[in-house]
Amino acid sequence: MLLALFFAQVLPAQAHKASDSYLSLTVQGERIEGQWDIALRDLEMAVGLDTNGDAAITWDEVRAHHEAIGAYALARLQLASGNQPCPLRVTQHLIDTHTDGAYAVLRLQGACAAAVTTLDVDYNLLFDIDPQHKGLLRLTHGTTTSSAIFAPDARAQALQVATPARWRQFTDYVRHGVWHIWIGFDHILFLVSLLLPAVLVRRDGKWQGRETLRASVIDVLKIVTAFTLAHSLTLTLAALGVMTLPSRLVESAIAASVILAALNNLWPLVHRWRAAVAFGFGLIHGFGFASVLADLGLPQGALVLSLVGFNVGVELGQLAIVLVFLPLAYALRRGLFYRRVVLTGGSALIALIAVVWLAERVLDLKLLA
Structure with a gap:
């Protein structure tokens, strides 16, 4: 499920x-x-x-x-x-x-x-x-x-x-931000890859279910906060024209971030530093979010209002994903199904999909129909 x-x-x-x-x-x-x-x-x-x-x-x-x-x-x-x-x-x-x-x-x-x-x-x-x-x-x-x-x-x-109507313009971009994160599959899979181990703890080289929901919530808050701060920073800089990167480089780096986050679940090298990983790669994801606003070409004054609304929408979209994910993952955390099928199998599937995305973006191919 x-x-x-x-x-x-x-x-x-x-x-x-x-x-x-x-x-x-x-x-x-x-x-x-x-x-x-x-x-x-x-x-x-x-x-x-x-x-x-x-x-x-x-x-x-x-x-x-x-x-x-x-x-x-x-x-x-x-x-x-x-x-x-x-x-x-x-x-x-x-x-x-x-x-x-x-x-x-x-x-x-x-x-x-x-x-x-x-x-x-x-x-x-x-x-x-x-x-x-x-x-x-x-x-x-x-x-x-x-x-x-x-x-x-x-x-x-x-x-x-x-x-x-400035308020209507703001709420339109909030809605657009929510929708964008929900259909931004690469962003979702990166976030899910980081969240999958949040209900587990690594002991003696094995995954075990966390004892309390509070510990899992704290872990999730660290990851989501780090990701939010990072992508909000680069989204703002890019949308205001302070800093930009080539689109193909950004999209390829986002795909690579999904691969690395998923592989880290299979071979956990930085399990305790997933919040730092979320921040580092979140900087790249912010440039991806900015591409949506960049094509609209709004002037500076209108862009600030739209940028704030869009960013709020992205955060609300992320929050909805977390609220659905965390209770389900916590309920299943102690079973072999979660560790082998959801964590291991799911991470392998995410990595495979992201490899295809990376090939598409680097080589300008279309492999997934």
């Missing part, structure tokens, strides 16, 4: 970053201009860009589908103001590269019947194909910038142009 809880969704995961699109809109009076970045891999699922079926999407194939891409996208984005529609049109097609691959870039123009004070946005891109998809919106009016996150349960939103 414990293994199923943590690994049931891992095998189909092939990448750290979930499906997102990036929509930037600038409102000036009744006029609207913008840009919409949509991943080519997502458009391939929706429109079918790979004409020759060679698993490589070329510029010629994208260009041949410009009309279909524009029609598909605009049919799933409606803007309105004062109960009057604000029709959009695509003025230019481009290609750009984000941290997770190539994106089609649609330059947009539109107009409303009168000057916009509240913009009603109805976003439905890819939800019928990928229920995990998110639409990240940056809305600019003069010097004021706000943001919103669209999801299957938040498709339609009314956004104040001049005085954006």
